[in-house]
Amino acid sequence: MNHLDDHDGAQYICKVLYESLQIPVFLLDANRRIELALPSSSESAPWVHNINELLSEIVDPTKSENISNHDSSNSSIPIIRTTNFLENYILLHLPLELSGGRIIVVGPSLYTQLSGDNVSSLMHDNDVPHGLQDQWLTYYRSLPVLNRMRLYHTAMLLYSLVTGKTLTLSELLLDSRVLEPKQLSSDSLDLDVSYRRENTWLHHEPIMEKALFHHVKNGNKAELLRVQATFSEENYGVLSKKSQLRSKKNLAVSCITLATRAAIDGGLYWEISYTLSDFHIQHIEELKDIPAVDHAILNALCDFADHVRNNRSAQLSRTVAICQNYIFNHLYEELSLDKLAVVASLNRSYLSQLFKKETGFTVSDFIQIERIEEAKRLIELPGISLSDIATRLHFNDQSYFTKVFKKYTGITPRQFKTNKESNSN
Known part of the structure; x- marks a missing residue:
């Protein structure tokens, strides 16, 4: 790490990374001000008025609600952060004793290129006036695309360039807390299980679920309808505490996900099966009442069964x-x-x-x-x-x-x- 003693060492790493990957790279000084920006000018996000303020928020996400916080600012492992606008950034705090607290920021980038519909939905989610869509599209199309694995490998490469050490994928994901599951209280879980048993308010038996999706796999709509009719409303879990409609929609998504896998096992082309899943889930998300969702779930299951039955490859090796x-x-x-x-x-x-x-x-x-x-x-x-x-x-x-x-x-x-x-x- 002694090469970082030289003021130009960190800048050299930034330049190599930028020239190799053609992705924006910033070097921030100890005061979170831009010391180096590569390229020197680029398309700015429509919602950004000051790039220094944006990068400061990326480094310290407690200042903004638009950043997913995956780690503390003192980590020596690269940090991956994603904004509400789906931009990805890699952060690496350079060793304090050698660099004076400087930070390398790599990004923004996207996991995949966004369609016009994707951009419209993002604008809706973030309460952006529809008239700005062309400006948003222009910005997103200017961003480099690094799929998830390439982004992770870029972070690992940056770590090796700075430290001279190797970094495994699991070390990156765990130590930088890209994976940070919320820990459930065991007391709360035990209490809920006890309550459900005491009141005989049990989930459906797994064998019923297996039977249901077995009929999807075999394309047997008649038996599918018969089994589905035996499910009692009280046997379903509560998948949202705040909204019965949201709970029912979450249940529908889970059901369609399992039906998708069953249909693929039944021989349906996986691209058809996944696309069918997308269409049904998108439709369900637009519904406004529980009876409509119930009907849509049943319709989706029947649709999967029909496609499996009509599929010519169902009996092939x-x-x-x-x-x-x-x-x-x-x-x-x-x-x-x-x-x-x-x-x-x-x-x-x-x-x-x-x-x-x-x-x-x-x-x-x-x-x-x-x-x-x-x-x-x-x-x-x-x-x-x-x-x-x-x-x-x-x-x-x-x-x-x-x-x-x-x-x-x-x-x-x-x-x-x-x-x-x-x-x-």
Whole structure:
């Protein structure tokens, strides 16, 4: 750590980090004033009037309610902080005896790029006037994206550059208190368990829950409805003390999460299952009364069961199901038997035989069928031309796309489009 005795040592580390990762880096002096900023100028957050004040709040989150506090300011381990606006920062307090109390701040960055809808919901959560959306979008699109693991590795790298020592991921997460679960009182837990037993106000038996999601997994809606009807309202837990509606919504989210896993186990493509989960949870969050939530939970369970029942891969081996799932998720990329053989960790010849035996189709035919099914969905969307669809789905040209489309549907893409438009009028 002796290199930090040199005034330029910390600045050198900041410059190396910035040049390597192209993420903003600040060096603050002992008075929390900016000593070095890289880059020297950048897009400022619309809600920030003074960058020095913002960084001071990041370093000392007790000054602001907009920062999640993960650690005290004296930690020698990097601290990861996230604002209410989803910006991520890494802090490292340089050794006091060598640096005079300086601090390196890395950020802001995002875990993932935000869509317009994401930004709108953030503005709503923070009571920001809707008219500022363009300004917010411009700011968020200027931020670098570091997924969670890259952000953690950046913090570990910063620690090693400063101290010359290694830092494991578990040391980072535990010592910097990124993971800081609230400890429940054992007395409170015991008291509540005793109260529920004394009043025979018990949760539902786990075997009932298993039966419910077993029927989701098997796509058996009739049995699903029968089991669900046996659940008593008093058997549900209280998932919010302040609001019955919030408690019911939390229960719905838990139920849909379990149904999502059951559907995947039943052979439903995981991307479909997760997306289905998103749609139902988003719908439930918008509801205003408990009966509507109850109805939505039941509808979601039935929807999962229906999708599992209609899914063609439900009875396939795990290997072929993995391949079909990969094809479904990567239709917009180049696909080949060789690539699938790598995914399945099998010899291409054996995989080809296994796939044909279980599905009745060659791998190439199945890929074409899935692309035609996707093309049919795209044709129904406004503003997408047939030539654009052909290009997106990796058909060599539009004439070849038309030939393959007619092979599997009996009509041309243009005829399909015309028929759909006629039926909708």
